Amino acid sequence: MMPEKLMKIMQNAEVQEAMQIFMLNDLEKQKKNTFKKYKMLNRFVKKGQILFVGSSLMEWFPISEMQLTLDLDYIIYNRGVAGATTSDLLNAMNECIFDLEPSKIFINIGSNDIGSIGQEVYNKESLLSNYDIIMRQIHRRLPECEVYIMAYYPINSEVDFGLDKFQKDDMFSTRTNDNIIEANEGVAELARKHGFTFINVNEGLTDEKGNLKAEFSIEGMHLWPNAYSVIFENMKKYL
Numbered sequence: 001m002m003p004e005k006l007m008k009i010m011q012n013a014e015v016q017e018a019m020q021i022f023m024l025n026d027l028e029k030q031k032k033n034t035f036k037k038y039k040m041l042n043r044f045v046k047k048g049q050i051l052f053v054g055s056s057l058m059e060w061f062p063i064s065e066m067q068l069t070l071d072l073d074y075i076i077y078n079r080g081v082a083g084a085t086t087s088d089l090l091n092a093m094n095e096c097i098f099d100l101e102p103s104k105i106f107i108n109i110g111s112n113d114i115g116s117i118g119q120e121v122y123n124k125e126s127l128l129s130n131y132d133i134i135m136r137q138i139h140r141r142l143p144e145c146e147v148y149i150m151a152y153y154p155i156n157s158e159v160d161f162g163l164d165k166f167q168k169d170d171m172f173s174t175r176t177n178d179n180i181i182e183a184n185e186g187v188a189e190l191a192r193k194h195g196f197t198f199i200n201v202n203e204g205l206t207d208e209k210g211n212l213k214a215e216f217s218i219e220g221m222h223l224w225p226n227a228y229s230v231i232f233e234n235m236k237k238y239l
Helices: 004-011 013-044 063-069 087-089 124-141 167-174 177-194 226-237
Strands: 049-053 076-080 102-110 146-150 198-200
Touching: 063 076, 063 226, 087 124, 124 146, 124 177, 146 177, 177 198
Parallel strands: 049 076, 049 102, 102 146, 146 198
Antiparallel strands: none
């Protein structure tokens, strides 16, 4: 348990703001390094394969292991980036998509936009505007590619995962299931507009209240492998 004196210090608004700035700066450094790593790795990829693209919810998808259970003629590459927003992906379309020249793409990007990562407040219109540009660029550069736009996963802000109040407020202030459902509706409409396929592979992830099942989540947002196994089963027909 955190000592009372330290707890009071951590609850100070200026201390919390400084910690948030530090964490965001560290996250930006990590993202840049990941994009740099992907740029190097792309020199060795086999073109025309299947590609997973998105944020940490995609980067942590253990698809390297799971694809070995399938009799696929294709390789599945993962270019997810922890902390990435739609703006980040727009600035790294070559590293994450075009360098690989995929024949099929699964995209799950924007959950950090909903969670207000790196921005003052969530703006649905900004999310959809960026996603629209992402889809437009893919349609132009990869006209023969099959594109699957994935629904955002649900979250669980009700169960006690051991987060303190500052962490919980920071994580779930705008990242709510209501906002996720609303964003899914907008993203689905964009997919139809560009002739892409919107897929909801979340069946089996939620409890009776519509929250992400507690046993599937690390802290209410990120997923354990048992959750990805459910998602993977739902995705198989598209792979």
